[in-house]
Amino acid sequence: MSRDFLSMVDVSASELEHLLDLAEATKAEPDRYATRLAGKSVATIFEQPSTRTRVSLDVAIASVGGHPVNLSSQELPLGRGETIEDSSRVLSRYVDAIVLRTTGHERLEFLAAASGVPVINSMSDFEHPCQCLADLMTIRERKGGLAGLVVTYLGDGNNVAHSLLLGGALAGAHVRVATPLGFEPIPQVVHHAEEFAAGTGGSVTITNDPAAAATGADVLYTDVWTPVGHEGEQDERSLVFPPFRIDRAAVERAKPDVIVLHCLPAHRGQEITDDVLDGPHSAVWDQAENRLHTQRALLLWLLGADGN
Numbered sequence: 001m002s003r004d005f006l007s008m009v010d011v012s013a014s015e016l017e018h019l020l021d022l023a024e025a026t027k028a029e030p031d032r033y034a035t036r037l038a039g040k041s042v043a044t045i046f047e048q049p050s051t052r053t054r055v056s057l058d059v060a061i062a063s064v065g066g067h068p069v070n071l072s073s074q075e076l077p078l079g080r081g082e083t084i085e086d087s088s089r090v091l092s093r094y095v096d097a098i099v100l101r102t103t104g105h106e107r108l109e110f111l112a113a114a115s116g117v118p119v120i121n122s123m124s125d126f127e128h129p130c131q132c133l134a135d136l137m138t139i140r141e142r143k144g145g146l147a148g149l150v151v152t153y154l155g156d157g158n159n160v161a162h163s164l165l166l167g168g169a170l171a172g173a174h175v176r177v178a179t180p181l182g183f184e185p186i187p188q189v190v191h192h193a194e195e196f197a198a199g200t201g202g203s204v205t206i207t208n209d210p211a212a213a214a215t216g217a218d219v220l221y222t223d224v225w226t227p228v229g230h231e232g233e234q235d236e237r238s239l240v241f242p243p244f245r246i247d248r249a250a251v252e253r254a255k256p257d258v259i260v261l262h263c264l265p266a267h268r269g270q271e272i273t274d275d276v277l278d279g280p281h282s283a284v285w286d287q288a289e290n291r292l293h294t295q296r297a298l299l300l301w302l303l304g305a306d307g308n
Contacts, residue, residue: 002115002116002117002118002302003118003302004112004115004118004119004120005118005119005120005121005129005130005298005302006105006108006109006112006119006120006121006124006127006129007121007126007127007129007163007166008127008129008132008163008166008167008170009166009192010129011170012170013170013171013172013196013199013200015301016136016167016170016171017171018301018306019133019294019297019298019301020133020136020137020140020294020297022297022300022301022306023133023137023290023293023294023296023297024137024140024141024293025297026064026293026296026297026300027290027293030063033063033064033296033300034063034064034065035064035065036064036065036300036305037061037064037065037066037096037299037300037303037305038065038066039065040065040066040067040096040097040303041066041067041068041069041094041095041096042057042061042066042067042068042069042095042096042097042098042099042299043069043071043091043094043095043097043098043099044057044058044061044068044069044070044071044099044122045071045072045073045076045078045098045099045100045101045102046070046071046072046073046101046122047072047073047078047100047101047102047103047107048101048102048103048123048228050101050122050123051265052264052288052291053101053122053123053130053291054070054101056291056292056295057099057122057295058070059292060292060293060295060296060299061299063292063296064296064299064300064305066096066299069094069095078100078102078107078111083110084107084110084111084114085110085111085113085114086114087111088110088111088112088113088114088115088119089114089115089116091115091117092114092115092116092117093116095117096117096118096303097117097118097119097120097299097302097303098111098115098117098118098119098120099119099120099122100119100120100121100122101122101123101124102123102124103124103125103228103229104124104125105121105124105125105126105127107124108121108124118302118303120298120299120302123159124159125159125227125229126159126162127159127162127163127166128159128160128162128163128263129163129167130291130294130295130298131160131163131263131291132160132163132164132166132167133167133294133295133297133298134287134288134290134291134293134294134295135164135167135221135261135263135287136167136168136171137290137293137294138259138261138283138286138287138290139151139173139218139219139259139261139283141286141290142259142283142286143218143219143259146168146171146172146173147171147172147173147200147201147202148172148173148174148201149173149174149218149219150173150174150176150216150217150218150219150255151164151168151173151174151175151176151217151218151219151221152175152176152177152178152213152214152217152219152220152221152254153165153175153176153177153178153221153222153223154178154179154210154213154214154220154221154222154244154245154246154250154271155178155179155222155223155224155225155241155244155271156179156183156223156224156225156226156227156237156241157177157179157183157184157185157186157206158185158223158227159227160223160263161177161179161185161223162185162186162189164177164221165177165185165189165190165193165204166189166192166193166196168193168202169193169194169196169197169200169202169203169204170196170200170202171200171202172197172200172201172202173202174202174203174205175193175197175202175203175204175205176205176206176207176213176217177204177205177206177207177213178207178208178209178210178212178213178214178244179206179208179244180208180240180241180243180244181208181240183240184206184208185206190204190206210243210244210250211250211253214250214253214254215253215254216253216254216255217253217254217255217258218254218255218257218258218259219258219259219260219261220246220250220251220254220258220259220260220261220281221260221261221262222244222245222246222261222262222271222272223262223263223271224265224266224267224270224271225237225238225241225244225267225270225271238270241270241271244271245270245271245272245273246260246262246271246272246273246276247272247273247275247276248273248275248276250276251276251279251281258281259281259282259283260272260276260277260279260281260282260283260284261283261284261287262277262284262287263287264284264288266284
């Protein structure tokens with residue numbers, strides 16, 4: 001049976017380490033992997049607008065010899081006129097993997113349940129695991145490892161926070177998530193992350209105190225305050241989220257060599273200030289680049305082309 005990557009729970013700690021090792025190898029020697037997926041096609045379905053995910057995926061697929069088949073929600077209306085499962089069965093006869101960016105996570109689950117090829121979650125309302133791989137790669141590059149680091153996320157307890165909780169705990173990090181009251185990550189994810197941490201020596205902390213969460217952090221991470229689909233809450237969120245902004249004060253509470261991450265796009269002056277985003281602690285642009293390398297590694301691994 002094919003392996004899917006819908007969530008960070010779909011990989012073990014050793015598999016995560018292998019993926020990060022492979023991503024670093026493809027980054028260092030891309031030509032070595034240039035034909036690994038020759039003759040393979042990957043369907044990429046986007047039900048939401050995308051910049052980094054779409055471009056990095058297309059380049060990742062092509063850079064290992066594969067062929068990206070780009071489909072929009074207008075071209076392939078999953079579940080409208082034909083069930084998601086039937087579309088999945090048909091696509092599985094044409095391509096070697098399917099990538100879906102969607103709102104409802106259950107749509108990915110329906111697609112994967114009927115698919116005969118690997119299905120990759122390139123973002124849903126529940127998780128953003130491809131982003132998490134790039135986050136962990138970037139931290140490991142800058143810090144030399146992941147286990148034992150304090151990784152602090154400030155902001156909305158959203159899909160990015162969910163994947164970071166799971167991935168960070170799986171890597172043995174001490175993950176702190178600080179959100180305004182009522183915007184915490186869902187308990188199911190926190191429970192899974194705590195189970196991972198118990199086996200890796202990491203830990204999970206959920207708090208409403210951004211100053212305490214930032215104190216002594218090795219990594220500070222944030223995302224937009226108002227995610228796609230919640231635009232009607234923007235005014236409310238703008239009142240309660242400012243204390244969770246990554247600004248100079250937050251950086252000064254962290255360790256002197258803290259690195260700052262943001263999955264982008266950034267709303268400058270809201271969740272992060274210009275001087276931090278463009279400052280010496282920022283690893284945001286390396287983080288964005290690493291989407292390419294980690295997704296390339298993920299495709300090689302899922303399609304069995306990751307051997308020497």
